[in-house]
Amino acid sequence: MDFELTDENKMFREAIRNFGEKEVAPLVEESEETNIFPKQLFKKAADQGFLCPRYPVEMGGGGGDKITECIMVEELNRVNPGIASSLMAQSGLATQPIYNYGSEKQKQDFLIPAIHGDKVGAFGLTEPNAGSDAASIKTRAVRDGDSYVINGTKIFITNGPFCDYVIVAAYTDPAKRGVGINLFIVEKGTPGFTVARKLDKVGNRSIETGELVFEDCRVPAENMIGEKEGGGFAQIAETLLSGRITYGARCTGVAQAALELTVQYAKERVQFGKPIIKFQANRFKLAEMATNVDVMRTYTYRVAWMYSAGKDVRTEGPMVKLFTAELLQKILSDAMQIHGGYGYMMEYPIQRFWRDGRLFTITEGTSEIQRLVIAKQLGY
Ligand SMILES: Cc1cc2nc3c(=O)[nH]c(=O)nc-3n(C[C@H](O)[C@H](O)[C@H](O)COP(=O)(O)OP(=O)(O)OC[C@H]3O[C@@H](n4cnc5c(N)ncnc54)[C@H](O)[C@@H]3O)c2cc1C
Numbered sequence: 238m239d240f241e242l243t244d245e246n247k248m249f250r251e252a253i254r255n256f257g258e259k260e261v262a263p264l265v266e267e268s269e270e271t272n273i274f275p276k277q278l279f280k281k282a283a284d285q286g287f288l289c290p291r292y293p294v295e296m297g298g299g300g301g302d303k304i305t306e307c308i309m310v311e312e313l314n315r316v317n318p319g320i321a322s323s324l325m326a327q328s329g330l331a332t333q334p335i336y337n338y339g340s341e342k343q344k345q346d347f348l349i350p351a352i353h354g355d356k357v358g359a360f361g362l363t364e365p366n367a368g369s370d371a372a373s374i375k376t377r378a379v380r381d382g383d384s385y386v387i388n389g390t391k392i393f394i395t396n397g398p399f400c401d402y403v404i405v406a407a408y409t410d411p412a413k414r415g416v417g418i419n420l421f422i423v424e425k426g427t428p429g430f431t432v433a434r435k436l437d438k439v440g441n442r443s444i445e446t447g448e449l450v451f452e453d454c455r456v457p458a459e460n461m462i463g464e465k466e467g468g469g470f471a472q473i474a475e476t477l478l479s480g481r482i483t484y485g486a487r488c489t490g491v492a493q494a495a496l497e498l499t500v501q502y503a504k505e506r507v508q509f510g511k512p513i514i515k516f517q518a519n520r521f522k523l524a525e526m527a528t529n530v531d532v533m534r535t536y537t538y539r540v541a542w543m544y545s546a547g548k549d550v551r552t553e554g555p556m557v558k559l560f561t562a563e564l565l566q567k568i569l570s571d572a573m574q575i576h577g578g579y580g581y582m583m584e585y586p587i588q589r590f591w592r593d594g595r596l597f598t599i600t601e602g603t604s605e606i607q608r609l610v611i612a613k614q615l616g617y
Pocket residue numbers: 326360361362363367368369370392393394395396438441446596599600601602603604605606609
């Protein structure tokens with residue numbers, strides 16, 4: 238058993254950390270303020286192999302594995318979870334279904350430009366009345382000659398307001414609950430596809446999140462991912478499973494940032510004549526935070542390694558998401574407590590991580606849904 242990262246992994250971490258600090262950090266304040274994502278980052282990250290580190294080099298990717306992707310996600314979330322999330326969507330949800338199940342033409346037209354940062358993708362599953370219960374989506378895709386006509390609404394879609402294409406989940410056969418779903422690639426500019434609104438969020442303000450409407454939106458039949466009608470739910474499940482592991486790295490990155498900020502603050506803040514880090518109550522909290530960050534990272538890497546080795550992670554994937562997202566809430570709460578009143582002020586960065594990290598027990602499958610899946614997997 239070897240728990241060491243490879244030399245390649247370590248070099249990659251150093252390079253992505255450098256990228257995060259030099260290229261991402263200077264853009265954070267403006268992006269958070271304006272709620273506009275700095276789009277130049279897609280190309281910049283892609284040029285250095287950081288946008289889609291897991292796809293083959295021949296396609297323009299980094300040629301790495303799931304651990305490589307986790308390192309990228311952790312380091313970017315340590316800088317800014319919102320910006321990290323937009324880039325993560327590109328390396329996962331918005332490309333993986335095409336990589337795994339797409340046609341050669343779909344790969345040429347969408348996947349490869351996305352890996353190169355030339356096109357931005359989004360993934361549209363959630364609807365106003367269908368979140369956790371994804372099989373109850375109402376969006377329909379009806380075959381008409383060489384096309385499908387799509388009608389429906391998608392909500393909370395990351396990168397939706399400016400994406401070049403969106404992968405849309407729609408029923409081709411609504412009589413078959415879950416099984417009758419397919420994924421379709423819908424390009425920006427297709428008549429009938431509109432961004433109804435950009436959503437105003439409590440946190441992760443540097444992500445642009447949208448509500449997308451499809452009204453008699455006609456797409457070529459060749460834009461359906463997969464060769465036959467039905468089976469899209471399995472494609473979605475596979476994509477979400479991979480994302481649950483990535484989420485462990487997302488939570489670890491935010492936890493690491495919270496720990497670093499809190500240690501720094503506790504060393505500087507003086508009360509009762511000494512830095513507050515000298516008080517046992519605070520030292521104990523920080524010791525526990527550091528322990529938890531290490532366990533989160535180690536567990537995430539373990540499951541990422543299992544995934545890359547082709548092992549079945551249908552139980553461990555949701556375990557990673559549940560464990561790291563829940564533990565992060567405690568870490569953020571302790572970090573805020575140690576910051577005292579200043580932590581509650583917008584001028585201190587800890588509040589942003591607290592707001593951003595609150596999302597993580599909700600999105601990409603709530604903690605309750607992870608528990609349901611784990612219990613089912615274990616036969617409870
Ligand atoms: C910022 C942001 C970005 C997002 N990005 C995307 C994206 O890019 N693409 C996309 O498709 N979606 C996206 N989502 C949607 C996200 O995945 C959903 O919000 C999430 O799956 C939960 O669905 P919901 O919000 O409808 O909550 P609901 O399903 O309405 O759940 C509400 C509450 O009830 C609980 N609950 C529901 N069912 C059960 C049950 N059976 N047992 C126990 N408890 C239950 C839930 O755990 C939750 O606590 C995003 C959401 C946000 C907020």
